[in-house]
Amino acid sequence: MSKLLSWKDLSAPIIAEAGNSVLYKTGGWRALKPVLDQSKCIRCLLCWFYCPEPAIKRREDDSVEIDYDYCKGCGICANECPVKAIAMVEEGVG
Amino acid sequence: MAVALQLKGQRRVGMTGDEAVAYAVKQADVDVVAAYPITPQTIIVERIADYVHDGELKASYVAVESEHSALSACVGASLAGARVFTATSSQGLALMWEIMWIASAMRTTIVMALANRALSAPINIHCSHDDAYAVRDAGWIQFFAENVQEAYDLTLMAFRVSEDKRVLFPSIVNLDGFILSHALEPLYVLEDDVVREFLPPKEPVNPIDPERPMTYGPLALFDYYFEFKKAQAEAFKSVYPVILEVFREYEKYSGRKYEPVKAYGVEDADVAVLILGSSAGTARYVARRLRSKGEKVGVVSLTLYRPFPASDLVAKLKGVKALVVMDRSYSFGSPGAQLFMDVAAAFANESERPLLINAIYGLGGRDLLPEHVEEAFRKAQEAARAGKVEERELWLGVR
Ligand code: SF4
Ligand code: SF4
Numbered sequence: 001m002s003k004l005l006s007w008k009d010l011s012a013p014i015i016a017e018a019g020n021s022v023l024y025k026t027g028g029w030r031a032l033k034p035v036l037d038q039s040k041c042i043r044c045l046l047c048w049f050y051c052p053e054p055a056i057k058r059r060e061d062d063s064v065e066i067d068y069d070y071c072k073g074c075g076i077c078a079n080e081c082p083v084k085a086i087a088m089v090e091e092g093v094g
Numbered sequence: 095m096a097v098a099l100q101l102k103g104q105r106r107v108g109m110t111g112d113e114a115v116a117y118a119v120k121q122a123d124v125d126v127v128a129a130y131p132i133t134p135q136t137i138i139v140e141r142i143a144d145y146v147h148d149g150e151l152k153a154s155y156v157a158v159e160s161e162h163s164a165l166s167a168c169v170g171a172s173l174a175g176a177r178v179f180t181a182t183s184s185q186g187l188a189l190m191w192e193i194m195w196i197a198s199a200m201r202t203t204i205v206m207a208l209a210n211r212a213l214s215a216p217i218n219i220h221c222s223h224d225d226a227y228a229v230r231d232a233g234w235i236q237f238f239a240e241n242v243q244e245a246y247d248l249t250l251m252a253f254r255v256s257e258d259k260r261v262l263f264p265s266i267v268n269l270d271g272f273i274l275s276h277a278l279e280p281l282y283v284l285e286d287d288v289v290r291e292f293l294p295p296k297e298p299v300n301p302i303d304p305e306r307p308m309t310y311g312p313l314a315l316f317d318y319y320f321e322f323k324k325a326q327a328e329a330f331k332s333v334y335p336v337i338l339e340v341f342r343e344y345e346k347y348s349g350r351k352y353e354p355v356k357a358y359g360v361e362d363a364d365v366a367v368l369i370l371g372s373s374a375g376t377a378r379y380v381a382r383r384l385r386s387k388g389e390k391v392g393v394v395s396l397t398l399y400r401p402f403p404a405s406d407l408v409a410k411l412k413g414v415k416a417l418v419v420m421d422r423s424y425s426f427g428s429p430g431a432q433l434f435m436d437v438a439a440a441f442a443n444e445s446e447r448p449l450l451i452n453a454i455y456g457l458g459g460r461d462l463l464p465e466h467v468e469e470a471f472r473k474a475q476e477a478a479r480a481g482k483v484e485e486r487e488l489w490l491g492v493r
Contacts (some may be wrong), residue, residue, distance in 0.1 A: 007324035
């Protein structure tokens with residue numbers, strides 16, 4: 001988000017305009033990063049189904065991609081993937 | 095309400111503290127009541143349930159499964175724009191504790207009657223101020239009634255204060271369990287149309303509206319939580335002048351004068367006691383007796399406990415050499431019981447201040463007798479003479 005407001009700009013903790021939670025990029029919380037190997041993926045969509053964010057995007061052809069803006073690195077997708085197509089690597093390394 | 099006589103456009107009636115609060119709530123024309131019964135508050139919500147059932151009050155009465163749910167329902171209703179009331183005591187308030195902080199930070203305007211009762215264990219249903227003290231930091235305005243009349247008046251005023259757009263904080267009206275909640279006393283009640291004029295319908299600020307969706311109470315971490323708390327702290331500081339204004343306004347309608355700090359005999363007093371709630375009358379009775387013998391003693395009591403009227407209290411106690419702060423509760427391991435700590439903090443940077451003694455009294459509904467108050471005055475007089483306090487903590491009347 002842009003400039004941080006002072007307490008003087010705040011009153012009750014209300015967000016008066018709807019639909020702006022997307023502005024909060026929770027991907028910054030990640031310590032481990034899921035890396036998807038498309039060559040192993042069998043398009044079963046289990047990762048898409050299980051991701052709690054949801055930060056796995058389903059494409060037209062049922063292939064998947066990871067949205068790193070919101071992926072918190074919980075590792076559920078890697079755990080659920082039946083063919084081990086997702087590896088969790090340290091953030092900033094892989 | 096059997097005997098009613100006309101006087102100055104007000105009716106003189108007989109009611110218990112609980113009935114008087116319920117009557118004020120009916121006259122305030124609340125929209126939503128969510129409550130769970132607990133002694134000694136139960137009669138309040140029972141009477142309100144009667145009013146709703148009999149069609150005398152058009153409100154939705156939400157019978158919930160616990161106090162936690164009661165206050166949660168109140169928060170939602172208040173944010174939706176309703177005028178909201180609840181009542182509880184002791185363990186019930188303890189169960190509400192989590193939501194107490196949310197109700198304040200979300201700037202709801204809930205009014206709660208708290209029929210003060212000791213916290214367990216051992217189980218007790220009678221008066222201590224444990225419950226009120228336990229939520230002193232939660233951001234609620236707190237009034238203390240001394241008698242049934244005040245319980246009625248303060249309930250009406252609490253709605254007006256809480257809903258004022260310069261305030262928007264919830265209020266508690268404390269009334270001593272059984273001593274006031276169940277005592278039948280004469281009081282004057284306003285006519286319904288007078289109440290309507292004093293207390294027009296609530297004008298909600300940012301109410302919940304499906305046409306205009308908003309997020310209430312979102313996540314705010316290290317980046318914003320601090321600023322929200324500072325904003326809340328500053329907003330709470332603007333409450334005090336509005337309370338003074340509402341007290342003056344109410345006097346115009348009722349002829350009854352309210353002040354945050356009530357003082358008796360302190361102008362020339364050497365020693366004084368400070369007390370909350372129904373026992374103030376006993377303290378003044380003893381002071382009157384001693385003053386008639388020429389002893390310079392005084393009594394101060396607080397109608398307003400939060401925000402704490404620190405500078406008013408300091409000003410009124412000017413010249414007092416020793417003060418006994420009377421606490422109907424105890425704070426284990428702390429350097430003084432709850433009211434004592436407030437008073438010590440209020441005097442912290444004053445060059446001229448009284449010696450302070452802390453008297454614990456009346457726990458679990460034990461009567462405060464005139465001789466207990468006299469003992470407090472004697473200890474204060476000894477301290478004033480000696481220029482120091484020998485025994486800082488007294489337990490008045492304990493075996
Ligand atoms: S690591 Fe967690 S948040 Fe990220 S894509 Fe996988 S399941 Fe979703
Ligand atoms: S769970 Fe594994 S195989 Fe299935 S879609 Fe996701 S990455 Fe591909």
